[in-house]
Amino acid sequence: MTPIAPETAARIAEAAAAQLGYGRARLREYALAESPSGDADALARCAALVEAGQTAAGGRVRRVPSPAGDHLVASWGPDGPGHLLVVGHYDTVWPVGRLAGMPYTDDGTTVTGPGVLDMKSGLVALEMALRALASAGIALPAPVRAVVVADEEVGSPTGRAVVEAELDGALAVVGLESPHPDGALKSARRGSTRVALRVRGREAHAALDPDRGVSAIDELLDQLAAVRAAVPDDGTTMFNIGRVQGGSRANVIAGEAWAELGLRFTDPDAERRMLGVLRDARPFRAGASVEAEILTSRPTWPDDPANPLLAHLAALGAALGQTVEGRPAAGAGDANLPGSLGLPTLDGLGPRGRGAHAPDERIVLEALPARAALLAALLANPYTPA
Numbered sequence: 001m002t003p004i005a006p007e008t009a010a011r012i013a014e015a016a017a018a019q020l021g022y023g024r025a026r027l028r029e030y031a032l033a034e035s036p037s038g039d040a041d042a043l044a045r046c047a048a049l050v051e052a053g054q055t056a057a058g059g060r061v062r063r064v065p066s067p068a069g070d071h072l073v074a075s076w077g078p079d080g081p082g083h084l085l086v087v088g089h090y091d092t093v094w095p096v097g098r099l100a101g102m103p104y105t106d107d108g109t110t111v112t113g114p115g116v117l118d119m120k121s122g123l124v125a126l127e128m129a130l131r132a133l134a135s136a137g138i139a140l141p142a143p144v145r146a147v148v149v150a151d152e153e154v155g156s157p158t159g160r161a162v163v164e165a166e167l168d169g170a171l172a173v174v175g176l177e178s179p180h181p182d183g184a185l186k187s188a189r190r191g192s193t194r195v196a197l198r199v200r201g202r203e204a205h206a207a208l209d210p211d212r213g214v215s216a217i218d219e220l221l222d223q224l225a226a227v228r229a230a231v232p233d234d235g236t237t238m239f240n241i242g243r244v245q246g247g248s249r250a251n252v253i254a255g256e257a258w259a260e261l262g263l264r265f266t267d268p269d270a271e272r273r274m275l276g277v278l279r280d281a282r283p284f285r286a287g288a289s290v291e292a293e294i295l296t297s298r299p300t301w302p303d304d305p306a307n308p309l310l311a312h313l314a315a316l317g318a319a320l321g322q323t324v325e326g327r328p329a330a331g332a333g334d335a336n337l338p339g340s341l342g343l344p345t346l347d348g349l350g351p352r353g354r355g356a357h358a359p360d361e362r363i364v365l366e367a368l369p370a371r372a373a374l375l376a377a378l379l380a381n382p383y384t385p386a
Helices: 006-017 020-032 040-056 115-136 159-165 214-232 268-279 308-319 338-340 367-380
Strands: 060-064 073-075 083-089 110-112 144-149 170-175 185-189 190-201 237-247 256-265 289-298 326-329 360-365
Touching: 006 115, 006 308, 006 367, 020 040, 020 144, 040 060, 040 073, 040 115, 040 144, 073 159, 083 115, 083 326, 083 338, 110 115, 110 256, 115 360, 115 367, 144 159, 159 170, 170 338, 185 308, 185 338, 190 214, 190 268, 190 338, 214 237, 214 256, 214 268, 237 268, 256 268, 308 367
Parallel strands: 083 144, 083 170, 185 326
Antiparallel strands: 060 073, 073 144, 110 360, 190 256, 190 289, 237 256
């Protein structure tokens, strides 16, 4: 049985389409408020926009302070358990000033700019959905909560606890990240762990007394080669050396060096194996030391072939004239946590596009009201586990 009457679906689709002008204006505001992870001042400016938009859409918004930027928790509809939890973030990977070389554009078909896909358009789609329901006179039958964190792009080191606090009593969780390029939702995600591999050596003059020195950089390079060689060739593990730093100058043997590693896993066993390799690392050089520190970690969210939440979204989409599909994704996000705990979870409810973390980041404009309509249909017809 379709969970939504055809006439109601038509009202929702029409109301969401009418929000397009609002959505375009809001997305421009969001993108121009550059908000890189860790930049407290820039994040504060963007957080004020998010709070204002959610409040104007009828939300009751509170801030959860954090040193790097406030997290936002908003609620709509009746109070109490049995809520739909919506997760998102407003930080981006782009530094302040990126707009100069990656300008915001909106030609009526495509919108480009830093953060438009990942994931400010998802935040806008949620506002549009709530405004569409209000304009259509459709009340929320069940509680809705949204957590929008300030540090997702660096693994949610403080935002994770805010998401965890809102999981109690949640019947389902949806994420506002971008979908697969074809618009398919994300039904599972790899686990993701960030590791700092730190090496200490011994400084010495590189020409006058080289034998007294122990190069931390040389040691780090050998350690990284050993870790890469330990990555299994079975598809369970992805490995990326994201950042390398060390040394002071060319005539000094480096006393310190470190690398930030990104690891992604299809299952917990793969994670345990690779973290064991890092934990048990031993120096190749006498006088050197090696230490691996886990910076952030997100658990693996396994796929559920049955996936009744996806079936519910697909039925809502069909009533709206949309084809809604879902499949696993390689990336990780805040939806990993509820998914790993077995809560019905889907991510990728933002509009489709391409270029996340890339200079050609963009969304397809027509996907914005379509996603708003799908979100609105879900808010008005919440998922209830069997």
